[in-house]
Amino acid sequence: MAMPPSRRAGTSRAGTSRAGTKGVPRADREQQILAAATEEFGLRGYDATSLAAVAARVGVTKTLLHQYFGPKQDLYLACLNAVGDRLLAAIRTAMADGGATGPHTPLRVLHSLFTALEGQREAWFVLYDTSLPPDSEPARRAAHYRAAIDTLAETGSLDVLRRSGPAHSPDADHLGADPLDRDLLAYAWRGLATTLVRWWIRHPDESVDAMTRRCARLFTTARTALAPDPDA
Amino acid sequence: MAMPPSRRAGTSRAGTSRAGTKGVPRADREQQILAAATEEFGLRGYDATSLAAVAARVGVTKTLLHQYFGPKQDLYLACLNAVGDRLLAAIRTAMADGGATGPHTPLRVLHSLFTALEGQREAWFVLYDTSLPPDSEPARRAAHYRAAIDTLAETGSLDVLRRSGPAHSPDADHLGADPLDRDLLAYAWRGLATTLVRWWIRHPDESVDAMTRRCARLFTTARTALAPDPDA
DNA sequence: TTGGTAAATTACCGTAGGGTAAGATCCATG
DNA sequence: CATGGATCTTACCCTACGGTAATTTACCAA
Numbered sequence: 001m002a003m004p005p006s007r008r009a010g011t012s013r014a015g016t017s018r019a020g021t022k023g024v025p026r027a028d029r030e031q032q033i034l035a036a037a038t039e040e041f042g043l044r045g046y047d048a049t050s051l052a053a054v055a056a057r058v059g060v061t062k063t064l065l066h067q068y069f070g071p072k073q074d075l076y077l078a079c080l081n082a083v084g085d086r087l088l089a090a091i092r093t094a095m096a097d098g099g100a101t102g103p104h105t106p107l108r109v110l111h112s113l114f115t116a117l118e119g120q121r122e123a124w125f126v127l128y129d130t131s132l133p134p135d136s137e138p139a140r141r142a143a144h145y146r147a148a149i150d151t152l153a154e155t156g157s158l159d160v161l162r163r164s165g166p167a168h169s170p171d172a173d174h175l176g177a178d179p180l181d182r183d184l185l186a187y188a189w190r191g192l193a194t195t196l197v198r199w200w201i202r203h204p205d206e207s208v209d210a211m212t213r214r215c216a217r218l219f220t221t222a223r224t225a226l227a228p229d230p231d232a
Numbered sequence: 233m234a235m236p237p238s239r240r241a242g243t244s245r246a247g248t249s250r251a252g253t254k255g256v257p258r259a260d261r262e263q264q265i266l267a268a269a270t271e272e273f274g275l276r277g278y279d280a281t282s283l284a285a286v287a288a289r290v291g292v293t294k295t296l297l298h299q300y301f302g303p304k305q306d307l308y309l310a311c312l313n314a315v316g317d318r319l320l321a322a323i324r325t326a327m328a329d330g331g332a333t334g335p336h337t338p339l340r341v342l343h344s345l346f347t348a349l350e351g352q353r354e355a356w357f358v359l360y361d362t363s364l365p366p367d368s369e370p371a372r373r374a375a376h377y378r379a380a381i382d383t384l385a386e387t388g389s390l391d392v393l394r395r396s397g398p399a400h401s402p403d404a405d406h407l408g409a410d411p412l413d414r415d416l417l418a419y420a421w422r423g424l425a426t427t428l429v430r431w432w433i434r435h436p437d438e439s440v441d442a443m444t445r446r447c448a449r450l451f452t453t454a455r456t457a458l459a460p461d462p463d464a
Numbered sequence: 465t466t467g468g469t470a471a472a473t474t475a476c477c478g479t480a481g482g483g484t485a486a487g488a489t490c491c492a493t494g
Numbered sequence: 495c496a497t498g499g500a501t502c503t504t505a506c507c508c509t510a511c512g513g514t515a516a517t518t519t520a521c522c523a524a
Contacts, residue, residue: 023471023520047280048363050511061473066513131280131363160457180435184450185457187431188424195423199416218416219458225392225417226455255490255501282481293503298483 030068032058035120037065038079042122046076046138047131076126076138083123084145090116091152105156106189106219111212113193114200118208121201124194154186161185262300264290267352269297270311274354278308278370279363308358308370315355316377322348323384337388338421338451343444345425346432350440353433356426386418393417 024032036057040049051072055062069075094112095105117123127146132139200211256264268289272281283304287294301307326344327337349355359378364371432443 026470029471043362045277045279045363047277051513052511060471062512063474063514064472067472070513072512125362130275130357131277157457161453178446181446181449181453184428184431184446185453188427188450188454191427191430192420192424195420195427196416198423199419203412214410214413214416217413218420221393221413221417222420223455223458225389226451226458258501261501283483284481292501294482295484295504296502299502304482 026068029058029060029064033060033065033068033075034079034082037075038083038120038123038126041076041079041129042120042125045131046129051075073133073136073138076132077141079123079126080138080141080145083126084141084148086116087113087124087127088145088148088152091149095152095156105160107212107216109156110193110196110215111208113197114208114211117197117200121197124197128194149190150186153190154182157182157186157189258300261290261292261296265292265297265300265307266311266314269307270315270352270355270358273308273311273361274352274357277363278361283307305365305368305370308364309373311355311358312370312373312377315358316373316380318348319345319356319359320377320380320384323381327384327388337392339444339448341388342425342428342447343440345429346440346443349429349432353429353436356429360426382418382422385422386414389414389418389421 023029033054037049037054040054040057043049051062051065054075055065065075069078090112091109094109097108113124127142127149129142132142196211196215200206206214255261265286269281269286272286272289275281283294283297286307287297297307301310322344323341326341329340345356359374359381361374364374428443428447432438438446
């Protein structure tokens, strides 16, 4: 262990790196650390993640994390912001991306989500950490991202409903007459995405496209399975 | 705080309680502790839950938890077993309960699940804690319960498919030709239940029956929303 | 060589939190 | 009133982990 500080400047040689003085350029290390921390946070949750574990994964010492990112909360915030912005952007563009081109919106969103998560699938769960210290900035910021995604999910739900709804049964019993019903629909849709990502994590060999196709089949299957009450 | 050991023997007076010597009879205390611990574990996760917090909630000291339940892992196991058995039983009876009576199976299962969780809705998440120490007995036991539920979900999925499937499109492209497709379907169904419980937690005033009806509406809505690709 | 600077480590501190040992406190009963 | 058995606490230990200061290692440039 603790191999002597290797001489070579590492594998990356990022373009903007101001040439190497010694070890791995700071920008590269920061990326490595962010990646490792994101995985750990997403996998075990904030509280159960130890900085030593993250550091070991990168092959450095706990101290370096502090020097680059400050205290644990700040490291988490760095992960959270990176992940949150990336995912929000992915979803936004997928939803805004011409309502008529290609497959219908839900699948487009899923595909975009999977693409944004490829290579770091646990990242999604950084947003849904339940072990964040209550009333802390991390908790607030995570809630912010969740709310943003929820908003998107809600407009998306309404959109889909509006497009396929009117041609159906006339009773106003369903179709989001109750605002809580609409809230639940959006919530369930977002929860479904979460579930799909979790399944994807457990099947690492599944490619983005294969996963998307599988989801398409799932939708088809689910529609037939949700046939109305055969009795009563 | 730390009010002097109250004289009265508490509210419950359980039948098997061998009369009170002083404070709250042990059986009662154990129930209180289990309830509090279950809530905390479900809410914050295993690692982020502190025994002091659980103890404070009950109004006793950390030490008492240890005397009654042993180390933290054992307390968690006690919660897990209680919750797991209760939920498994609820789901099993709901599924076995005459396939033809009342609403179709998924709703019956949900209703039964909500009933079993009423008064302690966070309990569900005790089974899905991601912060359990890997390769520990808690992790194994939780995995065991999850697997049992997954099995039920899978047979349930197949059941629903078999009942509503054959009357549909002839291509074998969907309908679980691929075993992974079936796995995903069961997984998604279980994930949906999780999502619904989470939403329920965030709307504490919703009664079991109201929640079940809301889910029924959700199913209807979802079916129309899942209309096949309008283009391509 | 010497100095400067970036990269990283060793050594250390403080505390939160799991866990234990040894009493308290109260009631019942002979 | 002493003995005994429940219930519950005070006081304490120890380790894991977050966090900091001081120091080392390597390269480059004058």
